[in-house]
Amino acid sequence: MPKSLLDLPVPAPSFWVKREWDRADIVVIGAGLVGLLTSIRLKEKFPRRSVWVLDQKSHFFAASWRNAGFACYGSAGELLDEAKRSSLDSAYRLYERRFRGLHALRQEFGDAALGFESSGGWEMFPTQEEAHKVVDQLESLNQDLHAIAGQFPFQPKAAKSLGMNFADTAIFAAQEGAIQTHLMMRSLRQKALSMGVELYEGVHVHALEAEGIYWRLNLALGWDIKAKSVFLCSNAYSSWLQDSLDVQAARGQVLVTSPIPDLPFRGIFHADEGYLYWRSLGTRLLIGGGRNQDFSGEHTFESQTSAPIQAHLMRMLREHIVPGKEFEIESQWAGIMAMAESREPIVKTIAPGLLAGVRMGGMGVALGADVAVQLAGLLEP
């Protein structure tokens, strides 16, 4: 006697399943925020075509359900780091896409439906010297970004009253904020369903094959379906379906504390060129990041937490963020992001009828809506 349903062999599809599931006009692989937003844009553009979103697992495994909820565009330090890695132009281009994406998301769904809190974002530094390396470049950054942000986005600000153990000078970005991740995902899902998008979970696409004007999707369930157009919105896992895509898995880790009653600050915070971030969640704190402590170890598809990174996050909390405060850990989790040397997302047609919108890095919340518009725009009527 098998111990659970999962131990039973997968049955053959019935005649009815085959009828219903034979072919779709458009299949989106991945029910994360990029897949859902893309399905919404596609249904708007092609209301008569069937649009299916398939996901291999319950969508709670998607990075889109496992993130920290920062609605941010990139701190000044991170933009300067990006400029060093690629170019100032590419750093500004990314900033603009994130800015446009978040604006579009807020316009479309409204702040209440996203749980958006306009708290502003702080960038913290270990020493005054480190702070001034960035502060000294704010004037030109602000001038260059004014046209995108509609204001000078970065202001130096005294940070002493926050009670943290960082340099007294910080940088404040008034337009950043935070969302409640579950509210955003609920809103995206409800809108997609209300427009007639069909959402199927537990459907792992194993392989893709071109067949005339169709793409044949080989499902782990043991049978195939066909679609005229296939959109890969499958994050880091996309390289398993299309190895030409330059996406690498990068694990992100997070922990949430118990309530800290006299928490002296609210808002979102970044340090270490964006590799460390924390935010208030009511009187709890969420802290995440630390990937730069062990790049090679965090280059993995395994979404379990690891002791050294969690210990680093705890150390940062105890020694720098809320020194002397009492708290317990309430939650710890990890999720998988898609990264590469370049921080630009991939939005492209791979072959006729096969398109990809992947590699949101650590800022998919802001980027996703912009990517979805561009991606849906690539499909010819």
Ligand SMILES: Cc1cc2nc3c(=O)[nH]c(=O)nc-3n(C[C@H](O)[C@H](O)[C@H](O)COP(=O)(O)OP(=O)(O)OC[C@H]3O[C@@H](n4cnc5c(N)ncnc54)[C@H](O)[C@@H]3O)c2cc1C
């Ligand atoms: C710990 C952590 C913290 C983060 N914090 C933030 C933050 O504060 N702000 C921010 O903007 N971003 C943050 N991010 C990044 C953000 O979550 C991602 O950029 C974004 O969610 C990516 O969305 P996506 O739709 O591309 O991928 P996902 O949300 O991962 O969705 C991809 C989906 O594709 C499915 N899939 C993959 N392959 C297949 C297949 N073969 N068949 C069927 N289904 C498949 C997967 O099951 C998955 O559900 C964080 C990420 C992590 C992990």
